[in-house]
Amino acid sequence: MVFVASLAGDQKAAQDALANHIRGELEFLASDALQGRGSGTHDELLTAVYLGSELRQLGIEPGGTNGSYVQDASGEYKFGNSSKRWETRNVIGVLPGRSATMKNEVIMLSAHMDHLGIGEAVNGDSIYNGADDDASGCIAVLELARYLVRGQYPKRTVIFVFFGSEETGGQGNQYFLAHPPVALDKIVANLEFEMIGRSDPMVKPDELWLTGFELSNLGPELARHGAKLVADPHPERHFFRRSDNYALAKRGIIAHTVSSFGLHKDYHQPSDDLGHIDFEHLSQAVQSMIEPVIWLADSKFKPAWIKDYKVDK
DSSP: OHHHHHHHHHHHHHHHHHHHHHHHHHHHHTSGGGTTOBTTSHHHHHHHHHHHHHHHHTTOEEOSGGGSSEEEEEEEOOBTTBOOEEEEEEEEEEEOOSOTTTTTSEEEEEEEOOBOEEEEEETTEEEEOOIIIIIHHHHHHHHHHHHHTSSSOOSSEEEEEEESOTTTTOHHHHHHHHSOSSOGGGEEEEEEEOOOSSOOTTSOTTOEEETTGGGBSHHHHHHHTTOOEEEOSOGGGOGGGSSTHHHHHTTTOOEEEEEOOOOOTTTTSTTOSGGGOOHHHHHHHHHHHHHHHHHHHHOOOOOOBGGGOOOOO
């Protein structure tokens, strides 16, 4: 009985620690201090520096520019009819695989760190904090990194990527694909995390959904290993094509987005703030993905598109 009580106490302590990490990280990323993490702004840079410092504390190696975690990205990107020069950045961390035969296989965990910044005031609030979109996803990636560095490193290499400028057309993912830290053909799978801060009433309260679930065998296999993943209940919204994962999928990488976005009214509004986050759901969502991701990083399983599915270019 004492042993059982000890195990229960250890489990509760771990859950409490996870919940505290999540709340602390979100209270910074979605705070007014970062002014909505506008794409390509100084506030996005501050976000990048913070995320890089968190990876540093975990002992994850830098994969950005000149030995840093931040990958500076600039170039000519099209906005309508303009050839406007856009400066943004990504954050990249690398956890080398421990297996001599599997370390060249890469699992990529990602989220986008930017949001809409300061915009039109709604009810007196002009800061678009982006707590759900996508501070929640950034926190999932950070917490998965925290668990993956415990004990033995995974057999496969894991890279952690926080994209900039997703909200303005994906300039961050475009630069990443042109300047990847690893060969793109070595990336076995990409899981993007976006908007997991609230539950979706279209699925069970503890479930997450995977965009493009039916297009590859990755989602079903993760579900078999404990992930509470189901098919996207909003196929008419084409969410598979609306996040950074799609840019990778177009390059042949098995890439999907994990989400629980229930089409709430706070989407792209100043009200997407800390007060509207379901912290219990967010903690459960992250917790539910830990063991399946650890399995994927240690497994020889290589996902594939279903029936030779070809992503539209």
